[in-house]
Amino acid sequence: MFSAMIKKEFLLVFRDKHALLALFVMPAIFILIMSVAMRDQFASEKIDFKVYIKNLDNGSISKKLINKLQDDKNFILSESETNVEFIITIPKDFKKDDKKLSITVMGGIKNDLLEIFKSKLLKNVVSLRIKSVATELAPMSSEAAEAVNSISVSYDSLFDIQYEKNQQIPNSTQQSVPTWIVFGMFFVIIPMSTIYINERKQNTLTRLTSMNISISSMMLSKIFPYIVINHIQVWIMLAVGMFLVPFFNTPALEINGDISALVLLSLSLSFSAIGLSTLIAVTASSSEQATTIGGILNILLGAIGGVMVPKFIMPESMQKFAEISPMSWGLDGFLEIFLKSADIFMVLNESLMLALFGMVCLIISMIILKLRISKGL
């Protein structure tokens, strides 16, 4: 009996072109587009600025500044003014204290980047000025010159930064793949609700009940096919991240964690998505209503849970709020696996929460469906 019901469910899903698009094509395209589009935003390499230096000074200090900037990996000095972000003009008699560097900002540079640019330049200018003061002091007092010369403006000598949490920032592929896997898995609502509601509306559910098929058997027979479908989704999306995304000059996905952790997390996430989808399917009165409610709920849970905007760039209060979304639990679990080489025990917490969420949804769905059937649907 069970095998027949499972086979029927597979046949119905794989003949639903819209469902296949939503389940497999949509998340794969999203992974590709978002990984490539956000490649530079998520890049963890150093920040560099393209600069052209217009030197109006003939003194040695300006030459030293240019040499320093050339040695600084944050600055790329250009031979011409074209395609640069900044033009730094060194005024005549730059060594005089009242002479200021003139900076022209080309095009739209975000404020935070401008601040970083100013800070990096300031570090070089101040360091040069200190050296200059030390040189001037040397004939008068070698001790004073040495003291001034020992002043360092490097970040490491000035700051001791400690991270309370070892927050690792994912690259664009590491962020996109789990994000769209989670989002895509919750789209089982489309085939589930369509099949459920058609069965209800066309009296097939009544017919099945009249054939001594219990509601729990009906529900169980629906869980297994969608777990398989969700797993196919997971492995297809991982394959897109690992093998397709690199063709677009974007880092490939590396699975550093335990495969068993990945399987457990996917299983729990699938259970959670199926539970929520079943709840919507048995509550809605038409498949249009179910797909609308399901779609809106997916987008809301995604927006809250870090699918639309990565959690690590959210304000702390929003990060805490994100914890209410099961999508956030799934996303956290995947990031643990990809970034921190998590084993099965490191994702146990997220997996249990997801499984519990799915179980509660399924129990409520079963109660609602029993009530509906007893009332003649």
Added chain:
Amino acid sequence: MITVSNVVKSYSELNALDSLSLEIKENSIFGLLGVNGAGKTTLLSALNGLIEIDSGTIEIFGLDIKKDKRAIKEISSIIPQHLAFYEKLTVKENLDFFAKIQNASNDALEKAIEINSLSSILEQTSSTLSGGQKRRLNIAIGLLNSPKIIYFDEPTVGVDPKSRNEILDSIKEYKNLGITVVYTSHYMTEIERICDEVAIIAKGKLVEQDILENMLTNRVSNKVSIEIVYNEDLNLKDVIIKDNSIIETTEEKLYFTIDALKAQNIAIKQIRYGSTNLEKHFLDISEASNV
């Protein structure tokens, strides 16, 4: 024997079945006649254990509906009014699915295919079937568990006259296979054609129950019904043609009508004189229910 005693079923303030009592003999075709909302579908659902009754008793072949619901479901089958199968599956996939979930035998599957003439369309996707073919598939699914009782809930709604005739003919066959048939309809012609015994219900109550012969004896008008072999090309004047198989005329025009039929080489099955109790009752009920 199916015995329904004082059965009550209410939905909110509506009494769908109101102390309804009736008896259905084994291996008969029992017609349940009533206007829409009379309680026919509710009664079928109660007989099949799909809904809980509020009070009263239902006994089916010695089995109590409250205690032996599972056993009752195993020996019965309901053919719902709506097409209850999967449109995206082929005819064969649908039949295989419903057969497997009931552990139906291959013999039962083959018999259901044969009786309903489905062998030529087995590989066809169900959504592409004609209305009549869909109805036949709907019925075939109900035969898979080799039931002792089949409940037909208005199986000919929205079906063309030709398919309706085929369905009605096949239902007569079930009686020959030893199956008890309970058939609901609001078409009197269908009930008259296939049923042995008829119950008329209105507003959840039994109005009358009798064998069909008794219901058809009383003449209350000069109307004459002529049942003919189904013909799609009937060309007759001043008569009422129902389903291309029943012609209604009057005693005065009877001989002209018979001559016209002979001229068209149309065979007559039977001639019935007068409006019947069945029709009178049904019209009374319809008027009372403003239908």
